[in-house]
Amino acid sequence: MARNARSHHLTQGPQRTPNRALFRATGFTDTDFDKPVVGIANGFNTTAPCNMGLNTLAARADWALREAGAMPQRFGTIAVSGGVSMGTPGARYALVSREVVADSIETVCDGQLMDGLLAIGAGDNDIPGALMAIARLNIPAVFVHGGTMKPGHLHGRDLSIVSAIEAVGAYGAQRIDLHTLLDIERHACPGAGGGMSAANTMAAAAEALGMSLARSSTGAAEDAETADNAGASARALMRAIDLNLRPRDLLTREAFENAIALVMAIGGSTDAVLHLLAIAHAAEVPLSIDDFEAIRRKVPVLCDLKPAGRYxxxxxxxxxxVPQVLRLLLDHGLLHGDSRTISGRTLAETLAIIPGEPDPQQAVIRPWRDPVHSEGSVAVFRGNLAPGGAVAWIAGITSRSLTGPARIFDSEQAALAAILDHRIHAGDVIVIRGQGPQGGPGMCALMIVTSILVATGLGHQVGLITDGRVSSDPHSLVVGHITPEAAVGGPIALLQESDSITIDIDHQRLDVQLSEADLASRQAQWHQPAETAKPGAVLTKYAKLVSSASEGAVTR
Known part of the structure; x- marks a missing residue:
């Protein structure tokens, strides 16, 4: 019988014969029915480079599981690239796809009574989606990262997708010509893999959570070691099935604190706040945005990584x-070393072989005594514009505060047009609202707006606030994830053109210079906008079910 009895219907009970007949059609023989049935959730597609190489990993995992005594069952999940859809209406589906991924994996694994799960992903949203499903299902599981994209090269410098985004901004600001833009575009993304944005941040977080094997989250998608890791992960999963080691044995409160500390130390994406909150919710672990702030103040930025850094x-x-950074955090009392990992060992046991100091011949990971920044990168803001919280990337921001007139926009496209038409001036605070989880629907990422601001020379001279998502950009004074969002009548919905707004980095405040009475008066006059038809059922359902960004934008 399968080792944790999920697949008992294959070997006993009145439905044994028809079930076994169907399984025989998929390749089962007489000797296979007492083996654990393990799902391989494969996010392969060719719509974006993140997921192009995943079939190779699924095949390697399938082979390793069979060798270890399991009966693997492959099935597909989706992925929507926020990078591909950026700046278009399609961007609304990126965060929504996280829920679809989680729901689809849960549906197949529970519907087929699988004994274990090996989930493979590589994109901004399918990685957290897979981890959410793993937490919900709570059957022995492991996450396999599809790998990062290798850098492109042009004129002796490394390029990435961020280079292409910045080039679009520079071209829009007439700082480069079309030939240069196309040259960067042709060389920026050479092949399969994700970027050091939300995708690689969340892959690294999965490793810190103990749900992925050590050193598995940062290899290149096209390198042999990434496929080797898929095989090793399959073998680790079989050991977990033997031990009945389940995700919620690993996904403890302490594990989430480890992941947050890691995100801060590597200078990770602001999206990590949304995604870790959502995974914790799926695992029924109490976690709030205030926990991120408490940890941020203790953890320095130790890595000089793009998009904010050099490497x-x-x-x-x-x-x-990741193991080297985790070892530094462990040695300085900022990691729970007794947290268990999918390998069966504790985090401290796993890190015992890692040097106590980073190699002095490299400059990517700084020694503890010489961090890139003294405190973590992703900060939580409060204020009368964000009573439920907001998120900003603050490491290295030189403009520490700004008070200026609000410039109100209800779409990303309208804000872009105003910037390119030179209607935005130094000292302005751009407000892009109606972009939250419910109002988007889907919470678009506004990376093109921030890139064009930088390209036009306005990055440090203006502010930008939004209830949508923002990039991890050290060149702009940007606050995102504002809650409550505009769609539910949050204070950002009450703003009027030229209201005086203050963004204060040092005190992590976001305020409009209006009294409580003024805000209450505007609130009394505010009316929920009439519901307009949303394209497709997916966005309609999402808008009705989604929670706030401060709760992880989970569907309920």
């Missing part, structure tokens, strides 16, 4: 990757 994820991998 690529492949450089980080060669320098020691």
């Amino acid at each position: 690529m994820t492949t450089d980080f991998h060669r320098a020691g990757g």
Whole structure:
């Protein structure tokens, strides 16, 4: 019988014969029915480079599971690339796809009574979606990262998708010509893999959570070691099935604190707040945005990584990757070393072989005594514009505060047009609202707006606030994830053109210079906008079910 009895219907009970007949059609023989049935959730597609290489990993995992005595069952999940859809209406589906991924994996694994799960993903949203499903199902599981994209090269410098985004902004600001833009575009993304944005941040977080094997989150998608890791992960999963080691044995409160500390130390994406909150919710672990702030103040930024720094994820991998950073955190009392991992060992046991100091010959991972920044990168803001909280990337921001007139926009496209038409001036605070989880629907990421602001020279001279998502950009004074969002009548919905707004980095405040009485008066006059038809059922359902960004934008 399968080792944790999920597949008992294959070997006993009145439905044994028809079930076994169907399984025989998929390749089962007489000797296979007492083996654990393990799902391989494969996010392969060719719509984006993140997921192009995943079939190779699924095949390697399938072979390793069979060798270890399991009966693997492959099935597909989806992925929507926020990078591909950026700046278009399609961007609304990126965060929504996280829920679809989680729901689809849960549906197949529970519907087929699988004994274990090996989930493979590589994109901004399918990684957390897979981890949410793993937490919900709570059957022995492991996450396999599809790998990072190797850097492109042009005129002696490394390029990435961020280079292409910035080039679009520079071209829009007439700082480069079309030939230069196309040259960067042609060389920026050479092949399969994700970037050091939300995708690689969440892959690294999965490793810190104990749900992925050590050193598995930062290898290049096209390198042999990434396929080797898929095989090793399959063998680790079989050991977990033997031990009945389940995700919620690993996904403890302490594990989430480890992941948050890691995100802060590597200078990770602001999206990590949304995603870790959502995974914790799925695991029924209490976690709030205030926990991120408490940890941020203790943890320095130790890595000089793009998009804010100098180095690529492949450089980080060669320098020691996630294990090296975790060892530094452990040695300085900022990691729960007794947290268990999918390998069966504790985090401290796993890190015992890692040097106590990073290799002095590299500059990607700094020694503790010489951090890139003294405190973590992703900060939580409060204020009368964000009573439920907001999120900003603050490491290295030189403009520490700004008070200026609000420039109100209800779409990303309208804000872009105003910037390119030179209607935005130094000292302005751009407000892009109606972009939250419910109002989007889907919470678009506004990376093109921030890139064009930088390209036009306005990055440090203006502010930008939004209830949508924002990029991890050290060149702009940007606050996102504002809650409550505009769609539910949050204070951002009450703003009027030229209201005076203050963004204060040092005190982590976001305020409009209006009294409580003024805000109450505007609130009394505010009316929920009439519901307009949303394209497709997916966005309609999402808008009705989604929670706030401060709760992880989970569907309920």
